[in-house]
Amino acid sequence: xQEVKILGIETSCDETxxxxxxxxxxxxxxxxxxxxKIHQAFGGVVPEVASRxxxxxxxxxxxxxxxxxxxxxxxxxxxxVTNRPGLIGALLVGVSFAKGFAYGLNKPxxxxxxxxxxxxxxxxxxxxxxxxxxxxxxSGGHTSLLVMKGTEEYELIGETLDDAAGEAFDKVARFMNLxxxxxxxxxxxxxxxxAGKYSLPRVFLDRDDFDFSFSGLKTAxxxxxxxxxxxxxxxxxxxxxxxxxxxxxxxxxxxxxAAKKYNAQSVMLAGGVAAxxxxxxxxxxxxxxxxxxLYYPSLKLCTDNAAMIAGSAYHRYLKQDFAPLNLNAxxxxxxx
Amino acid sequence: MLVLAVDSxxxxxxxxxxxxxKVLYEEFCNYKKTHSETLxxxxxxxxxxxxxxxxxITALAVTIGxxxxxxxxxxxxxxxxxxxxxxxxxxxxxTLDMLAANALYAEDLxxxxxxDARKNEVYSAIYEFHGIMQKIVPEKTWGTEELVLKIxxxxxxxxxxxxxxxxxxxxxxxxxxxxxxxxxMFVPPPHLMLPRAAAMGVWAFDKIEKEDxxxxxxxxxxYLRLSEAEYRLRRGEL
Ligand SMILES: [Zn+2]
Numbered sequence: 275x276q277e278v279k280i281l282g283i284e285t286s287c288d289e290t291x292x293x294x295x296x297x298x299x300x301x302x303x304x305x306x307x308x309x310x311k312i313h314q315a316f317g318g319v320v321p322e323v324a325s326r327x328x329x330x331x332x333x334x335x336x337x338x339x340x341x342x343x344x345x346x347x348x349x350x351x352x353x354x355v356t357n358r359p360g361l362i363g364a365l366l367v368g369v370s371f372a373k374g375f376a377y378g379l380n381k382p383x384x385x386x387x388x389x390x391x392x393x394x395x396x397x398x399x400x401x402x403x404x405x406x407x408x409x410x411x412x413s414g415g416h417t418s419l420l421v422m423k424g425t426e427e428y429e430l431i432g433e434t435l436d437d438a439a440g441e442a443f444d445k446v447a448r449f450m451n452l453x454x455x456x457x458x459x460x461x462x463x464x465x466x467x468x469a470g471k472y473s474l475p476r477v478f479l480d481r482d483d484f485d486f487s488f489s490g491l492k493t494a495x496x497x498x499x500x501x502x503x504x505x506x507x508x509x510x511x512x513x514x515x516x517x518x519x520x521x522x523x524x525x526x527x528x529x530x531x532a533a534k535k536y537n538a539q540s541v542m543l544a545g546g547v548a549a550x551x552x553x554x555x556x557x558x559x560x561x562x563x564x565x566x567x568l569y570y571p572s573l574k575l576c577t578d579n580a581a582m583i584a585g586s587a588y589h590r591y592l593k594q595d596f597a598p599l600n601l602n603a604x605x606x607x608x609x610x
Numbered sequence: 611m612l613v614l615a616v617d618s619x620x621x622x623x624x625x626x627x628x629x630x631x632k633v634l635y636e637e638f639c640n641y642k643k644t645h646s647e648t649l650x651x652x653x654x655x656x657x658x659x660x661x662x663x664x665x666x667i668t669a670l671a672v673t674i675g676x677x678x679x680x681x682x683x684x685x686x687x688x689x690x691x692x693x694x695x696x697x698x699x700x701x702x703x704x705t706l707d708m709l710a711a712n713a714l715y716a717e718d719l720x721x722x723x724x725x726d727a728r729k730n731e732v733y734s735a736i737y738e739f740h741g742i743m744q745k746i747v748p749e750k751t752w753g754t755e756e757l758v759l760k761i762x763x764x765x766x767x768x769x770x771x772x773x774x775x776x777x778x779x780x781x782x783x784x785x786x787x788x789x790x791x792x793x794x795m796f797v798p799p800p801h802l803m804l805p806r807a808a809a810m811g812v813w814a815f816d817k818i819e820k821e822d823x824x825x826x827x828x829x830x831x832x833y834l835r836l837s838e839a840e841y842r843l844r845r846g847e848l
Pocket of ligand 1: 388392413415545546577578
């Protein structure tokens with residue numbers, strides 16, 4: 275069998291990442307240069323700061339991916355790059371570099387949708403996923419529900435109308451002084467508290483569509499937190515637990531409802547917030563009741579990485595579905 | 611010695627293939643299309659027309675700044691990719707040096723390239739030509755009034771009869787410059803007003819001969835300005 279090795283490049287947010295994946299499956303290297311420490315000072319990702327770090331680090335990150343894979347530049351068959359959606363200035367660094375690198379090597383270029391990359395992280399690690407499958411992609415940048423009819427066939431059935439779930443975690447963690455990034459910080463605090471002591475709304479759970487909204491939950495949490503603080507009754511752990519429970523409940527319930535409606539054979543989680551253990555636990559519980567298997571990537575492949583980009587480009591390579599020299603980057607774009 | 615020069619620091623995208631005494635090809639685009647779409651096709655055309663590949667190039671030249679943050683990164687990202695793949699070295703050229711080279715031989719005048727930095731500011735430096743082009747005031751971000759005062763001071767001390775201003779930072783403050791300098795200000799015709807990739811050769815060949823190459827592992831644009839969030843952090847607003 276012919277071996278296809280693809281270099282993936284990912285710069286859509288605050289990770290400068292490069293990876294080489296063989297045949298859409300074997301991760302030969304997976305380099306992620308995280309900027310979390312830099313953005314911590316700002317309490318969130320600053321697009322211009324992220325772009326500046328990307329342009330500084332990109333060549334070294336890509337070269338390291340080759341060294342770790344034990345390959346020379348000439349050994350790859352194609353260059354894949356995230357070109358949407360994400361922070362436009364950040365995306366443009368990866369796209370410009372990838373185009374120059376592919377052109378210089380005389381190798382084809384493949385454009386990858388970041389969201390699809392997140393979903394594909396599941397196929398890197400699981401080979402028994404049956405279709406149709408419902409996939410919840412949830413991170414600091416996105417909250418989307420998709421129905422997958424095959425590895426490459428997917429349809430968007432719902433998404434957040436305002437903040438992404440990870441963004442809500444970040445903002446709430448910030449006003450509760452729990453630090454950045456908010457997801458892990460709130461999860462940790464929630465472990466010491468109890469949900470239900472306070473009461474926050476389960477937004478949109480009464481609607482039978484698959485859209486989400488988290489900005490109302492964020493505001494409700496902020497107001498409640500201020501009120502409790504004025505009374506001197508604020509318990510940071512119980513508050514974190516209730517906020518996490520409110521957010522997780524809506525994500526999990528809508529995902530499982532979608533699985534029922536579309537006769538799914540599997541349920542999948544993807545994206546940085548898929549690393550949240552409470553989300554995994556609640557979705558698993560609900561999926562178990564329907565007798566459906568739940569899949570999610572290992573922690574390293576949940577957060578932004580380039581292995582998911584290199585891996586997901588494999589079938590595009592086989593179809594010779596290559597990007598032109600004038601490939602651009604786009605901040606937003608429908609998942610299809 | 612063949613150089614591929616690439617610039618997307620300002621609203622202009624430019625690509626040139628040149629050697630020391632000959633410009634073989636030059637493309638200049640000041641039509642509103644994103645650099646990320648136009649730049650690599652321009653490079654591809656330049657090399658094809660000159661019947662060469664990156665293998666035939668001695669070095670790549672790219673503008674290091676100042677200019678549009680995103681524009682600078684598109685040019686530098688592309689050139690870093692080309693350089694890593696081909697193993698060809700990179701020389702960096704200041705956008706202001708490159709612009710000043712449009713006014714060679716203006717011996718009687720101070721040469722002042724200005725790039726629009728918005729907020730009533732420009733990125734600028736002051737040059738004089740005396741057989742060679744020399745930067746006499748280093749580049750930084752200037753308030754327009756502050757720059758005028760500096761120009762007047764240098765004009766007096768060097769006995770220049772006027773100033774030649776060029777670059778996209780001229781237009782937003784045109785009335786102001788005209789008011790301040792009156793008939794002692796000269797503005798080049800359109801073909802010399804904005805950055806020309808071929809003009810990078812004026813500086814690039816000396817750098818190549820001295821092997822003054824950039825370290826692409828750490829190379830970053832010279833922005834001459836922090837990001838908005840960094841200013842706020844410094845002022846203690848975050
Ligand atoms: Zn992501």
